[in-house]
Amino acid sequence: xxxxxxxxxxxxxxxxxxxxxxxxxxxxxxxxxxxxxxxxxxxxxxxxxxxxxxxxxxxxxxxxxxxxxxxxxxxxxxxxxxxxxxxxxxxxxxxxxxxxxxxxxxxxxxxxxxxxxxxxxxxxxxxxxxxxxxxxxxxxxxxxxxxxxxxxxxxxxxxxxxxxxxxxxxxxxxxxxxxxxxxxxxxxxxxxxxx
Ligand SMILES: Nc1nc2c(ncn2[C@@H]2O[C@H](COP(=O)(O)OP(=O)(O)OP(=O)(O)O)[C@@H](O)[C@H]2O)c(=O)[nH]1
Ligand SMILES: [Mg+2]
Numbered sequence: 131x132x133x134x135x136x137x138x139x140x141x142x143x144x145x146x147x148x149x150x151x152x153x154x155x156x157x158x159x160x161x162x163x164x165x166x167x168x169x170x171x172x173x174x175x176x177x178x179x180x181x182x183x184x185x186x187x188x189x190x191x192x193x194x195x196x197x198x199x200x201x202x203x204x205x206x207x208x209x210x211x212x213x214x215x216x217x218x219x220x221x222x223x224x225x226x227x228x229x230x231x232x233x234x235x236x237x238x239x240x241x242x243x244x245x246x247x248x249x250x251x252x253x254x255x256x257x258x259x260x261x262x263x264x265x266x267x268x269x270x271x272x273x274x275x276x277x278x279x280x281x282x283x284x285x286x287x288x289x290x291x292x293x294x295x296x297x298x299x300x301x302x303x304x305x306x307x308x309x310x311x312x313x314x315x316x317x318x319x320x321x322x323x324x325x
Contacts, residue, residue: 131314134197135173140190142224144231148193153321154201154234158225159241160251161207164271167304168241169194169202172313189220191228200236200321203228208251229264236320237265239313244270244284244301248291256292267298267316274303 141147157165173196192204205228206221229235238259242248248256259266268288276284285301288294300316302309 131318132173132196136195138193138195138201140192142190144227147191147228147232147234148195148201151234152195152198152200153236154193154203154232155236155317156203156205156228156238157241158205158238158255159207159269159271160209160243160249162209163207163241163243164304165204165207165241168239168269168271168302168313169204171302171304171307171310172196172202189217189224191224199323200317201234208255209249229259229262235264237267239269240266241269241271242288242292244273244281244288245275247284247287253292256294267300268292268294269309269313270299270301272303272305273301273308274306 138148139146157168159165173194189206191206194202194204196202205225208221229238240252240256240259242252256266256268270285270288273281273284281301285299289296289299300309300312302313304310
């Protein structure tokens, strides 16, 4: 499942989104949280999505086509990227236009670093998505940095800080490949495919 994948395009505005109406899953999260690594893990490829050494380098929406079925959309990271007022405005405009003016958006995956927990920016982002009733799943990343016995504690911290339901959170590690199959199943379920 999800073997074939290719980088299709980058977009800074809605005229540049893909035109073929396939469902899209947006990955949102602060810089360095592990968005590109998750795309690589989901698509079984090592270096498909550019993994940045310089946080916040990518400022556009990047569309990856998976098995000719759906798109994974890599958004610019917030946090480090929001240094200047103009960058903040660019990010806001890019994301708001995408969230509100794109009928193909199926679900948002909001990534939160497991060890760091939800930051102030993460909370604002989650509240924004909830306010507009945008279907969102929280993906906790880099769980391999936490000992197995303490992962539940970190899981509960995220649930509590964001005020989400237990089934809205998936714990993942792109290194250990944990939680990746769960996300694939969720996407398959959304697309009404056999997993
Ligand atoms: N230990 C560990 N490190 C990870 C994991 N996922 C990503 N990383 C590391 O975290 C750093 C950032 O990962 P990226 O995937 O580039 O993060 P990003 O969210 O795409 O960052 P931007 O594109 O700058 O917004 C890299 O050094 C990755 O190797 C993980 O599951 N475990
Ligand atoms: Mg990235």
